[in-house]
Amino acid sequence: MVFSSLFFTFAFLPLTVILYYLAAKHLRNVVLLTASLLFYAWGEPVYVLLMCGSIMINYWLGTLLRSDAASSRKRTLFLIISxxxxxxxxxxxxxxxxIISTIASIGSWHLNVGTPALPLGISFYTFQALSYVMDVYRGKIKPQKSLISFALYITMFPQLVAGPIVTYADIESQLADRSINFEEFYAGMQRFLCGLAKKVLLANPIGLLWSEVKAMPGAEISVLMAWAGVIAFALQIYFDFSGYSDMASGLGKMFGFYFKENFRYPYSSQSVSEFWRRWHISLGSWFKEYVYIPLGGSRVGKWKMIRNLLIVWFLTGLWHGASWNFVLWGLYFGILIIVEKLFLQKSMIRWPKAVRNLYVLLFVAIGWVFFEFTNLTDVLNFLLSMFGVGGNTLVGDQAVVKLKAYALLYIVCIIAASPWPKKLAVLLKGTHCNIYNLAVNVYYCILMFFSTAYMVGSTYNPFIYFRF
Incomplete structure (x- = not known):
């Protein structure tokens, strides 16, 4: 089940909200947990048992890790088991x-071994479980006594299958007690609608262009078409994932939970390092706290800092997918960040802001090619097309036609990906409050109308991060 579907928006969510608010306060966690398990079982009826097993084992290990209940050696053993x-x-x-395909290719063997299907959201809920156990081990948090509350932390459907990755410390108090009022519920609805519109009105339409470009034979792709395609994908994945994060935050707020922001206008960044402080913030924070800092961070000398960064970015790439293109994608950004830290950090300050932003956009666009094509030959061929090395034409009639057809959508997407709409909203809010509130309500009604119309009339509704 996806958020950007008619069934979720007009059946599952309203029913869950009604039952949640009708329930007594001490039963609301039970209602939300039940809804979350049903949400997951809708798409993964078998793997819900795997998730339940993960809940039971991590809850048990967290209980055993209490600092006053076990020796240091036993606590370390329990952490290793986790x-x-x-x-x-x-x-x-x-x-x-x-792993099997890599071994087979190295040894030139033919291994006919079946591979299991990928459970939805396993990367997200596994990292949440790991952070919980490690934080209990470090004494940062106390073990959760209620199995219901711990299970809700792992399975909460607003952020179960696509994040953001939430650490237990962030919502520990909210699991026990949370206040709910109409203003916050309404703000959550607005945030959800904003994310839904990002997904179905921006990500999906601009993604259609990328799907057309990606399917074209390499010899037919002009340089302009290649760049138009990869820019379309850059916009698609941003609105796709940030839209889902907005919907998750909005849903969380509707049930009294507050999740940290997962995106902060990454395409306005002035360095690659800043881009990754603004993109998928919860994942970057997780690797920083549980991998980079324990390895010594940047305080262990230059060479160990380089080692630590390469380890983190190798793991970041691997987290995104079981394919070597993701590893290369992660190491690509790791190397860029190392170069910035060692050689460019001081000189970049003197660059004009526009130049710094173009530099970021150029290298991020190249990085998305590594991300999108799992076959490394396809990666190389598309990069050659982007830079006209393979004898591709510079412009081409097809590129002109496509750009004319998608020009307005490009403009809307580029503006929406910048912080300017939010700045304008803040400016207008301080002028005529009543008129502003009326305009905002009308705006969200329009978003709801067109988003619903799109979901009714379109069958193209992919979600890129479901495969992670």
Whole structure:
């Protein structure tokens, strides 16, 4: 089940909200947990058992890790068991096929081994479970006594299958007690509608252009068409994922939960390092807290800092998918960040802001090619097309036709991906409050109308991060 569907928007969500608000306060976690399990079972009826097993084992290990209940050696053993179990499940279900194919290619063998299907959201809920156990081990949090509350933390449907990755410390108090009022519920609805519109009115239409470009034979792609395509994908993946994060935050707020922001206008960044502080913030924060800092961070000398960054970015790439193109994509950004830290950091300050932003956009666009094509030959061929190395024409009639057809959508997407709409809204809010509130209500009604119309009339509704 996806958020950007008629069934979720007009059946599952309203029914869940009604039952949630009718329930007594002490039963609301039960209602939300039940809804979350049904939400997951709708798409993964078998793998809901795997998730339930993960909940039980991590809850049990968290209880055993209490600092006053076990010796240091036992606590370390329990932590190792948690790491082996959680990472082992992730490795088997997500990376088993990649491991087998890599071994087969190295040894030139033909291994006919079946690979398991990838459970939805396993990367997200596994990282949440790991952070919980590690934080209990470090004494940062106390173990959750209520199995219902812990299960809700792992399975909460607003952020179950696509994040943001929420650490237990962020919502510990909210699991026990949360205040709910109409203003916050309404704000949550607005945030959800904003995310829904991003997904179905911007990501999906601009993604159609990318799907057409990607399907074209390499010899027919002009340089202009290649760049138009990769820019379309850059916009698609941003509105796709940030839209889902907005919907998750909005849904969370409707039920009294507050999640940290996952995106902050990354395409307005002035460096690649800043881009990754603004893109998928919850994942970057997770790797920083649980991998980079424990390895020593940037305080262990230049060479160890380089090692730590390469490890983090290798794992970041691997987290995104069981394919070597994702590893290369992660290392590509790791190397860019290392170059910035060692050589460009001081000189970049003197560059004009527009130049810095263009520099970021150029290298991010190249990075999206590594991200999108799993076959490395396709990666190379498309990069050659982008820079006209393969004898491709510069412009081409087809590119002109496509750009004319998508020009307005490009403009809307580029403006929507910038912080200017939010700045304008803040400016207008301070002028005529009543008129502004009326305009906002009309605006969200329009978003709802057109989003619904799109969901009714279109069958193109992919979600890129479902495969992670």
């Amino acid at each position: 790491l082996v179990f959680n990472l082992g499940c992730l490795a088997y279900y997500k990376y088993f096929g990649m």
